[in-house]
Amino acid sequence: MLDGIEFAAVVVSAIYGVLRAARKGLDVVGVIALALAVAFGGGTLRDLFLDRHPLFWIEHEHYLVIAFGIGLIGAAIPGRLARIEKLLALPDAIGLGLFSVVGAAVAVEAGASLPVAVLMGVVTGTFGGVIGDVICNEIPSLFRPSPLYATCSFVGAWVYLLLERTTLASGVAVGAGIAVTVVLRLVALKWNIHVPARKMP
């Protein structure tokens, strides 16, 4: 099941990367590179931190071909992309949810403790976006006042990890973790919910 969710996360994140790149006016190479960076960045960092080899996109090599293809197609049809751009928040939120739960689950499988597993969930969920921001030379939204993002991943990862320790079916924990992350993110965007920032006087 985790493999299926990871696959969905890769597809959704690659689409998000393409949309982001197209808006920025990148050329086809930039679009493909950003699609790959967003789709594989977080999971790669997780795998390197946990010493899991081969990396998930080397093990499942069709991921690479598919993300590449999404980048190529996306670069070819920017007009169509513009129409779905209003939906940009949706693949981003879904990717966040899928990767957060997969990241935490993989860490637990690799024997990580609870705090480490939560961090791996957040890293897997958010790092693709951080790389994308750094590449586009923006302060990562993770580090600017902006609607809840890492927080959603953090809460979702905890929900998954705690439910997973109960007698509930594993699918319930996975589903609940993803749903909590996605809904929290969409709610935060809708009502512009921030965590507090208190500048030093």
Place this chain on the structure above:
Amino acid sequence: MLDGIEFAAVVVSAIYGVLRAARKGLDVVGVIALALAVAFGGGTLRDLFLDRHPLFWIEHEHYLVIAFGIGLIGAAIPGRLARIEKLLALPDAIGLGLFSVVGAAVAVEAGASLPVAVLMGVVTGTFGGVIGDVICNEIPSLFRPSPLYATCSFVGAWVYLLLERTTLASGVAVGAGIAVTVVLRLVALKWNIHVPARKMP
């Protein structure tokens, strides 16, 4: 002993990260993320380069909880932080000294040659700050004319590594390496000592 020094370096660097984030006006998530990035960035790179697993903050998992806690507390009391902000240079210099020596020592333990061990000292000492700068979208001070920084780490790592090969007690080498790095850094800041930069004509 190295474990104790590493622990101190993590605590001091997390505090430095919190101060830096608070000055930049980051929200609580940004403060925590920057505290973690500064505290764990350099050592993580060292461990990945040397293939040391589990990573030091996965092995000693209380590091993660403590750095997280420092970020959380720091984000809650920016007013108190302002009062110690003049001291910003101190935790930075101490963190640099502690991490430089730990980085070099760990590399030697892992069988690295002298030049590699020095580089690992410098990477461990300075990379947390570089990540912090990149995240805050600034040219890392490592790459701008600014008071000696990497140089202090470089000299301190050499002092440690050379003394460590003598018949002196290991503690002397460790202490001297740290002291040289910290004092050199504070002196460089005080008298604004730069390494020369010669622009191409």
Place this chain on the structure above:
Amino acid sequence: MLDGIEFAAVVVSAIYGVLRAARKGLDVVGVIALALAVAFGGGTLRDLFLDRHPLFWIEHEHYLVIAFGIGLIGAAIPGRLARIEKLLALPDAIGLGLFSVVGAAVAVEAGASLPVAVLMGVVTGTFGGVIGDVICNEIPSLFRPSPLYATCSFVGAWVYLLLERTTLASGVAVGAGIAVTVVLRLVALKWNIHVPARKMP
């Protein structure tokens, strides 16, 4: 043979890093750091992704000393550098060609599939430059409309990998891959050839 090519790539890339740093007015520490980052960045990422240890610059430790020396000498003679700066494009193109083929070759040796090997070629060839750009706080040229760069690496890696499967001598595949990359890059610079960028309407 691959070792010799890798060595040449390190030397050429370190020189490129020095020229780039000198133009930016970095001090001697910055010059050395940029030389190391450009020379070792791509290959390090490749080795980490493929779990090859020790890293290539830890295994061949003279690389480190030589790149460091190039940085040190370069920082001392910016006047002489200015004279060869018109040649900046050449070490960059050659480094791109050498690292792209070495990257792909090492990946194949490590058992990677064709798409992964191509990506490793491109990562090894281009990532040093991307790190350099991020450090200098510029949008990496990989992600801006600019003459073909990653594309040259991509094509060159394919040429090498496909020829390598034929009955031709291995040296032919290596030479052809490098030559195609270098020539394509120089031609793209000369006639300012871009891949198309289509901004979303």
